[in-house]
């Protein structure tokens with residue numbers, strides 16, 4: 171049995187393990203990653219110097235989830251293959267059950283160790299259905315994370331800098347699972363659920379650490395023009411497109427990545443404007459983008475406003491031919507893809523294929539929770555039922571589904587205190603008629619093509635993709651072992 175206390179093999183400082191069975195702890199003095207075994211303590215090397223988010227969790231924070239008290243005992247920082255980092259928090263419930271808490275795009279997940287057999291990672295692909303225990307999940311991301319740094323105790327013992335493969339899965343009604351394929355050894359399944367921050371009842375440890383409730387408006391300086399930009403979703407935004415000069419920069423590194431020829435575009439919903447509407451949340455307008463797709467040589471473009479509320483996460487207000495739609499994420503497991511390519515079903519209702527194609531980002535302003543770039547392209551497909559649309563966006567490694575319903579211009583104008591909203595430009599009798607006659611012809615033509623191409627292909631996909639995407643990029647799940 172390994173000791174609970176001893177001297178750091180690197181600096182000699184005293185090290186105390188708080189938990190009985192965690193294999194590794196970061197020396198608070200020299201930041202070496204110290205593992206314990208029957209042979210004593212050993213350092214696997216120093217963890218990287220990273221600045222942990224001051225709006226995340228930290229060791230020593232406590233909380234209560236569904237009447238079960240827990241304590242945060244460790245946190246880790248991982249790096250996505252596409253760049254960017256994310257944090258995960260290792261917690262121990264009072265009853266001894268280990269779990270990971272993570273946050274991505276304002277959505278929190280709690281997933282505890284589950285004694286079920288995971289599928290092999292080889293051949294595992296996005297959109298694939300996977301059964302874990304009694305629950306039917308859909309794979310939403312297959313990727314890997316490089317273990318950069320940690321604090322406190324963690325349930326794995328690998329060298330800092332090692333990459334670990336993982337898969338994230340979405341289940342019905344907010345169910346969530348992550349499979350850590352680690353290195354060697356048995357993969358570990360952590361299963362749980364998506365929750366709101368308020369469901370975790372976090373009590374920060376204090377001492378200068380105020381935790382996720384302490385989110386406050388901050389500012390960054392545009393690294394291109396020097397203008398002061400309020401950070402509207404601190405801790406969430408990956409890229410910011412300057413409202414004054416249009417430059418697209420990385421929030422973390424303050425590096426200018428792209429210049430956009432135009433800036434100072436006057437937006438119908440100004441960045442930073444707050445409005446209480448839809449789902450009872452106080453939404454802040456944090457981003458704006460124009461995207462387009464090409465249909466039979468003709469370009470069709472539409473606008474999307476990104477809305478954020480700390481407890482609800484992100485939503486979109488899409489303006490397409492003057493029709494406004496409020497859009498939220500949909501769990502992949504809540505979409506029945508058995509009718510592809512012609513249709514999908516959600517909650518027993520069938521949505522028919524409306525159109526499909528490559529959606530390109532043409533212009534952005536404000537903040538985005540993923541690494542948006544002008545030119546970013548995803549394969550997008552829309553399925554329609556009455557005024558409701560279910561959409562799928564797919565890249566090579568991720569698939570995301572969303573659902574939208576038509577909202578009135580009056581409701582948006584009242585909530586955000588604006589006037590002069592868009593007038594419908596399409597056939598007003600058809601609320602979602604983006605492409606009117608051309609769309610119908612396109613849809614028919616595409617459907618035929620689709621039927622031919624996918625007649626023998628696997629369903630459960632909304633088309634094949636390239637890189638990029640507004641999905642879970644840069645976040646993702648990672649369990650330890």
Ligand SMILES: [Zn+2]
Pocket residue numbers: 178179180181182183197198199200201202
């Ligand atoms: Zn040390």
Ligand SMILES: [Zn+2]
Pocket residue numbers: 392393394395396397412413414415416417
């Ligand atoms: Zn600027």
